[in-house]
Amino acid sequence: MKVTIGLEIHVQMSEAGSKLFCNCKANYRGLDVNTNVCPVCLGLPGALPVVSRRSVELALATALALKCEIPKFIVFTRKHYFYPDLPKNYQISMFERAGGVPICRNGVISFLDPSTWEWKTCRIRRINIEEDPGRTVYEEGGITGSPYALVDYNRSGVPLLEIVTEPDIRTPRDARLLVEHLLLMLEYLGVTNPRLEGVFRVDANISVNGGERVEVKNIGSTLDVEKALNYEILRQTKIREAGGLIERETRHWDAMRGVTRPLRHKEYEEEYLYFPDPDLPPIAITGEMLEKAMGMAAKADLRALLGELLKLNVPPEHAWSLLTTRPSLELFRKTVSLGGDPQLTARILAVDYKGELREQGKDPYDPSNWPPPETVLELVKLTISGVYTYDTIKGLVIPALASNPQARLETILPERASDIDVAVEEVLREEVKAVRDYLQGKTQALNYLVGRVIKKIGRKAVDPRVIREALEKRIKSAMGAGG
Amino acid sequence: MRRLKQAWELARDFREGVEDPVEHAYKVLEAISRWEGVVNAYISLESPDLVVEEAERVARGIRAGERVGKLAGLLVSVKDNICTSFLPTTAGSRMLDPYIPPFNATVVERLLGEDAIIIGKTNLDEFAMGSTTELSAFGPTRNPWDPERVPGGSSGGSAASLAYGGSDLSLGSDTGGSARLPAAYTATVGFKPTYGLVSRYGLIPYGNSLEQISPMARSVRDVALLLDVIGGWDPLDATSLRVDKPRTFTASKADPRRVTICIVKELAEGADEVIERAYWRILKRLESEGVELREEELPIASKALPAYYTIAFAEASSNLARYDGVFYPMKGGGSSWEEDVELARMKGFGREVKKRILMGVYALSEGYRDEYYVAATKIRRVLRDEVLRITRNCIIASQASPILPPRLGERLDDPLKLYAMDVYTVIANLAGVPALVQPIEFHNGLPIGIQWMGKPLGEEELVSLGLLVEELTGLAGVVVD
Numbered sequence: 014m015k016v017t018i019g020l021e022i023h024v025q026m027s028e029a030g031s032k033l034f035c036n037c038k039a040n041y042r043g044l045d046v047n048t049n050v051c052p053v054c055l056g057l058p059g060a061l062p063v064v065s066r067r068s069v070e071l072a073l074a075t076a077l078a079l080k081c082e083i084p085k086f087i088v089f090t091r092k093h094y095f096y097p098d099l100p101k102n103y104q105i106s107m108f109e110r111a112g113g114v115p116i117c118r119n120g121v122i123s124f125l126d127p128s129t130w131e132w133k134t135c136r137i138r139r140i141n142i143e144e145d146p147g148r149t150v151y152e153e154g155g156i157t158g159s160p161y162a163l164v165d166y167n168r169s170g171v172p173l174l175e176i177v178t179e180p181d182i183r184t185p186r187d188a189r190l191l192v193e194h195l196l197l198m199l200e201y202l203g204v205t206n207p208r209l210e211g212v213f214r215v216d217a218n219i220s221v222n223g224g225e226r227v228e229v230k231n232i233g234s235t236l237d238v239e240k241a242l243n244y245e246i247l248r249q250t251k252i253r254e255a256g257g258l259i260e261r262e263t264r265h266w267d268a269m270r271g272v273t274r275p276l277r278h279k280e281y282e283e284e285y286l287y288f289p290d291p292d293l294p295p296i297a298i299t300g301e302m303l304e305k306a307m308g309m310a311a312k313a314d315l316r317a318l319l320g321e322l323l324k325l326n327v328p329p330e331h332a333w334s335l336l337t338t339r340p341s342l343e344l345f346r347k348t349v350s351l352g353g354d355p356q357l358t359a360r361i362l363a364v365d366y367k368g369e370l371r372e373q374g375k376d377p378y379d380p381s382n383w384p385p386p387e388t389v390l391e392l393v394k395l396t397i398s399g400v401y402t403y404d405t406i407k408g409l410v411i412p413a414l415a416s417n418p419q420a421r422l423e424t425i426l427p428e429r430a431s432d433i434d435v436a437v438e439e440v441l442r443e444e445v446k447a448v449r450d451y452l453q454g455k456t457q458a459l460n461y462l463v464g465r466v467i468k469k470i471g472r473k474a475v476d477p478r479v480i481r482e483a484l485e486k487r488i489k490s491a492m493g494a495g496g
Numbered sequence: 497m498r499r500l501k502q503a504w505e506l507a508r509d510f511r512e513g514v515e516d517p518v519e520h521a522y523k524v525l526e527a528i529s530r531w532e533g534v535v536n537a538y539i540s541l542e543s544p545d546l547v548v549e550e551a552e553r554v555a556r557g558i559r560a561g562e563r564v565g566k567l568a569g570l571l572v573s574v575k576d577n578i579c580t581s582f583l584p585t586t587a588g589s590r591m592l593d594p595y596i597p598p599f600n601a602t603v604v605e606r607l608l609g610e611d612a613i614i615i616g617k618t619n620l621d622e623f624a625m626g627s628t629t630e631l632s633a634f635g636p637t638r639n640p641w642d643p644e645r646v647p648g649g650s651s652g653g654s655a656a657s658l659a660y661g662g663s664d665l666s667l668g669s670d671t672g673g674s675a676r677l678p679a680a681y682t683a684t685v686g687f688k689p690t691y692g693l694v695s696r697y698g699l700i701p702y703g704n705s706l707e708q709i710s711p712m713a714r715s716v717r718d719v720a721l722l723l724d725v726i727g728g729w730d731p732l733d734a735t736s737l738r739v740d741k742p743r744t745f746t747a748s749k750a751d752p753r754r755v756t757i758c759i760v761k762e763l764a765e766g767a768d769e770v771i772e773r774a775y776w777r778i779l780k781r782l783e784s785e786g787v788e789l790r791e792e793e794l795p796i797a798s799k800a801l802p803a804y805y806t807i808a809f810a811e812a813s814s815n816l817a818r819y820d821g822v823f824y825p826m827k828g829g830g831s832s833w834e835e836d837v838e839l840a841r842m843k844g845f846g847r848e849v850k851k852r853i854l855m856g857v858y859a860l861s862e863g864y865r866d867e868y869y870v871a872a873t874k875i876r877r878v879l880r881d882e883v884l885r886i887t888r889n890c891i892i893a894s895q896a897s898p899i900l901p902p903r904l905g906e907r908l909d910d911p912l913k914l915y916a917m918d919v920y921t922v923i924a925n926l927a928g929v930p931a932l933v934q935p936i937e938f939h940n941g942l943p944i945g946i947q948w949m950g951k952p953l954g955e956e957e958l959v960s961l962g963l964l965v966e967e968l969t970g971l972a973g974v975v976v977d
Contacts, residue, residue, distance in 0.1 A: 052597075052598060052599050055823070056818050057597060057598070057599075057823070058579075058587070058592075058597075058700040058701065058815075058818065059578075059579045059585075059597065059599075059601060059696075059697065059698040059699055059700050059701070060599070060697070060698075061696065061697050061732060061733050061734065061735075062734065063731065063732060063733075063734045064734065091814055093814060093817055095817070095820065095837060097822060097833055100818060100822075100823065101817065101818045102817035102818050102820060103814055103817055111865060111870070112870070112873070162833070284861060284862055286813070286814065286857060286860040286861065287860070287865075288810060288814070288860055288865070288869060291703075291704035291705035291735075291811055292701075292704050292734060292735060293734050293735075294734060294735055
């Protein structure tokens with residue numbers, strides 16, 4: 014079966030600071046309804062758009078990271094359609110014809126398949142910078158049944174990247190991997206925070222065995238990209254097996270029910286009346302802008318970043334885990350630069366600490382959930398010098414640290430063998446009766462002795478099993494010596 | 497006909513304590529109550545009490561020796577497509593009746609910063625689409641020089657308010673001659689600046705790439721004063737030029753021996769005979785003073801009008817898409833959103849506006865865009881290059897209007913004739929160059945104007961020439977009796 018998939022990915026530049034054409038906030042989450050607005054993003058007559066420099070810089074860095082052809086200047090176009098959440102009834106966007114000039118044409122994305130460690134590529138047709146519309150909320154009954162709609166314009170004017178690929182993708186899984194990879198890259202570029210609610214949307218075009226192209230709109234998560242496309246392949250295959258014909262159409266992904274539904278027939282091209290926005294003169298892409306964007310793009314070269322880790326003999330699974338959790342990569346780099354062993358550092362961070370954060374329900378993408386590099390370095394040193402086994406670090410220290418990353422290490426480290434020995438010695442001297450009971454076969458007496466040792470050591474974290482072992486060993490050896 | 501003190505002289509006399517701003521305010525308010533019933537220059541007026549209060553505040557400030565702004569005590573009228581947060585802004589349309597913007601246009605902020613008193617909002621053709629000010633939802637404005645005739649448009653309210661003494665200065669807007677044609681019809685001065693010299697922030701858009709807010713007044717020195725206040729870079733307008741504030745007020749009268757005027761055949765011909773005679777009379781007069789007259793050609797001028805209307809309508813159709821009954825006063829009252837939009841637009845827009853939207857949509861449609869919109873932008877580029885070439889070495893003398901002010905209703909029936917009234921003025925908008933219209937004569941009590949077109953940012957030269965011409969005509973400060 015031959016499957017052809019092309020994607021249109023809309024990503025908010027949530028980290029751009031301001032909206033695309035005014036000073037309202039780019040990240041509107043948590044704000045009261047219709048408070049993140051001004052005359053410009055409400056499209057009031059006479060208010061004029063002024064392009065945010067930061068948005069252009071971020072888009073340019075993205076275009077360079079995707080190896081695009083960069084134009085000498087960019088031109089915004091108006092795209093007209095009537096909709097209640099679009100206050101001007103046109104969207105300021107880009108278009109490759111009618112005088113418009115998008116920020117990128119003819120790029121390419123390389124994305125990793127982390128199960129085979131194979132790099133795949135897909136051509137990028139173009140990237141547009143455009144403004145997000147407001148958000149329409151329907152009452153009971155949804156888009157068709159609701160007696161009215163409410164519109165929140167907090168989102169109106171938020172900068173978006175529209176990234177359009179060529180139909181080079183062969184499987185739904187690859188489509189998901191591509192989107193995941195792209196989002197990760199955009200995170201490294203400082204363009205977006207992929208984990209924010211509603212920060213990206215994917216429309217997918219899919220054609221099965223040379224059939225008509227079907228567009229699936231409104232896919233809101235990377236997992237759903239794969240699900241929706243798998244559903245479409247199944248649906249289209251069934252229709253054809255039953256002798257039916259696939260029509261060119263636009264369908265809507267219903268994530269709740271896991272199905273696509275018909276939206277409208279695409280019998281003719283929509284009429285958008287594109288023309289260059291006369292309020293926005295062409296913006297020249299200067300050498301200075303390119304230089305800055307290149308610096309930003311270099312920091313988001315995931316293939317190079319992975320290569321850097323592999324060169325340190327970090328196993329690829331650990332390396333990829335570090336890469337996909339940005340705070341852990343930063344922490345890895347700092348720890349290694351302080352002298353930490355790369356492989357052990359990677360194992361601690363990428364496998365066990367990250368796993369423990371998930372176990373505790375903590376967000377691994379929040380840097381404040383990670384300890385300082387000095388603490389990690391100390392763990393590495395203690396393991397290598399043999400003071401503790403890795404099992405002790407993993408089983409005792411990491412969980413304690415994950416629940417309090419800023420804790421001083423000495424407050425959570427288990428007692429070392431020597432400290433335990435001293436305490437055991439003292440307890441055996443003091444608790445003659447209990448020792449005698451134990452020797453006479455009352456095994457619960459040992460539990461009592463363990464408790465006494467723990468109490469003597471104080472409130473420090475200590476593994477009771479270790480104490481039990483030390484007690485047994487000591488009593489046995491005393492018996493042997495006595496005779 | 498009588499002559500009033502020029503606004504800049506008045507402002508100076510207020511500051512020197514020679515004239516009383518309060519007394520002056522009463523005089524202007526009197527003129528308004530005498531003329532408004534006939535002329536209908538204003539859509540909304542500031543309350544007279546407030547105007548007098550403001551004048552008193554200025555007078556007190558001056559008496560107390562405080563520093564006051566350049567426009568302190570002057571009564572400025574503002575075209576009703578320029579946003580004011582303290583007076584409704586309707587753009588002459590039912591769609592925006594009554595809309596009070598939550599912000600002031602940059603030019604309004606600058607007026608207030610110089611202590612101007614904004615006396616009211618002037619009438620215009622709906623959304624500035626027209627050449628006669630008959631196409632307002634608030635009724636036509638009449639020409640004070642002959643109330644049977646139109647004052648020109650679309651800034652006819654501004655021009656008329658000046659012509660009867662109902663304001664000292666006025667802000668119009670000029671997309672294809674909308675400030676200059678009314679100036680020619682009312683013996684006032686209209687000055688369209690270089691594109692980008694004056695911020696458009698707060699100007700309700702019609703043809704964004706063409707229009708500029710334009711000073712209007714009864715003398716050349718007065719429009720220069722106003723231009724200096726409102727001009728200069730504005731970070732809120734991406735098309736505003738990063739240049740210093742203009743300094744045209746201090747320009748001196750041109751030395752005729754150092755002025756070269758180009759007679760561009762295509763812009764000199766085609767007007768009614770009385771107008772052509774007046775045109776040549778003033779040019780010969782200037783020549784006798786030592787001005788050099790040179791001939792030039794601009795063959796592409798014949799394509800200017802269709803190119804202008806194609807671009808303006810295309811931009812208009814886009815700009816006016818936002819009026820859908822959601823935010824603005826005119827509501828559709830339909831049973832669905834789609835019906836709401838249709839009804840609001842059906843009820844809110846007048847015929848001319850609807851016509852222009854339809855033609856603009858057509859010009860931008862897939863399959864027609866290249867033939868119309870794109871072709872028009874190409875003509876525009878060629879024309880602009882030609883105008884820049886000519887104005888590099890001379891100031892272009894052109895007619896302002898091919899006809900004397902027409903009677904109300906006279907031109908409305910024939911849209912092509914109506915549009916042709918703009919034939920001489922659209923060139924400056926297409927090319928983005930400054931252009932000044934000033935009165936040169938009266939014919940049977942009706943004013944005739946002339947237009948000067950300069951190079952980009954050549955405002956000062958135009959003011960200098962205007963001062964020279966004004967000295968020859970003696971028509972500074974004229975108002976009706």
